[in-house]
Amino acid sequence: MRLDDVAFRYHRRGPWVLRDVTLSLSPGSVTEVTGRNGAGKSTLLRLIAGLRAPGQGSVRDRPSRIGYAPERFPVDQPFTVRSYLGHMAAVRRAPKDTIGTWAERLSFDHLLDVRLPELSKGSAQKVGLAQALMDDPGLLILDEPFAGLDAATRDTLPGLIAGLASGGTTVVISDHQRCIESLPGIDRLQVANGTVTRLAPGEEPDAPRLTVLEVVVPEADADTVETKLRADGYTVRRPDQ
Numbered sequence: 001m002r003l004d005d006v007a008f009r010y011h012r013r014g015p016w017v018l019r020d021v022t023l024s025l026s027p028g029s030v031t032e033v034t035g036r037n038g039a040g041k042s043t044l045l046r047l048i049a050g051l052r053a054p055g056q057g058s059v060r061d062r063p064s065r066i067g068y069a070p071e072r073f074p075v076d077q078p079f080t081v082r083s084y085l086g087h088m089a090a091v092r093r094a095p096k097d098t099i100g101t102w103a104e105r106l107s108f109d110h111l112l113d114v115r116l117p118e119l120s121k122g123s124a125q126k127v128g129l130a131q132a133l134m135d136d137p138g139l140l141i142l143d144e145p146f147a148g149l150d151a152a153t154r155d156t157l158p159g160l161i162a163g164l165a166s167g168g169t170t171v172v173i174s175d176h177q178r179c180i181e182s183l184p185g186i187d188r189l190q191v192a193n194g195t196v197t198r199l200a201p202g203e204e205p206d207a208p209r210l211t212v213l214e215v216v217v218p219e220a221d222a223d224t225v226e227t228k229l230r231a232d233g234y235t236v237r238r239p240d241q
């Protein structure tokens with residue numbers, strides 16, 4: 001698929017969030033989208049997914065079956081995981097047993113009868129991923145899919161993504177936590193200053209100046225704080241106990 005001279009703003013007369021975006025995404029490619037907070041990564045992903053229409057320019061040849069997992073899965077829905085995913089499978093005419101398959105692959109099969117608002121952040125993230133992955137999408141868009149995931153699922157997901165890509169799925173991922181960047185042959189796009197540039201292999205995104213901040217927390221809160229900081233894209237080092 002292609003984006004040609006795409007520009008986008010959320011409000012008429014508002015500031016352009018993205019301009020002059022021209023890029024192509026080929027079947028079977030995996031593209032990592034990088035950029036600072038607020039640069040426009042989620043906006044670019046929504047444009048690619050077709051959830052937002054460009055203000056200028058065009059998007060062409062988008063695959064018809066699209067899987068999209070937003071940065072935050074909307075849990076304020078009065079369904080159990082099973083009925084929500086069952087509904088999504090029916091809408092997409094996916095086989096019903098796909099729910100069990102993905103629940104097992106992403107290790108949330110024990111939560112199928114729990115209501116969405118009662119899920120932890122990481123479990124909700126897995127349900128969001130399952131609905132995006134279940135229909136063998138031609139275009140798969142994942143917005144910060146690793147945020148809040150447990151280590152086992154974090155390790156599983158790159159392989160699942162690579163498997164879909166080798167079957168021809170075009171994959172686009174924003175990933176603060178840089179869990180996907182070691183995937184062989186990955187393409188990288190950087191969103192900065194309102195536009196998108198392709199990074200050459202090995203080229204580092206414009207790196208901000210780094211500093212070290214020591215944070216002291218109650219021992220019992222250390223895991224939670226570490227998970228939160230990692231989810232926000234920070235590097236966390238724990239001193240030896």
Ligand SMILES: Nc1ncnc2c1ncn2[C@@H]1O[C@H](COP(=O)(O)OP(=O)(O)OP(=O)(O)O)[C@@H](O)[C@H]1O
Pocket residue numbers: 010017035036037038039040041042043044071
């Ligand atoms: N629904 C919206 N209405 C108006 N402005 C928005 C909306 N969503 C995002 N923006 C603005 O568009 C710009 C880009 O936001 P976007 O969420 O795409 O950035 P991002 O790179 O994904 O950020 P982050 O890394 O924090 O998730 C920001 O200035 C943001 O405030």
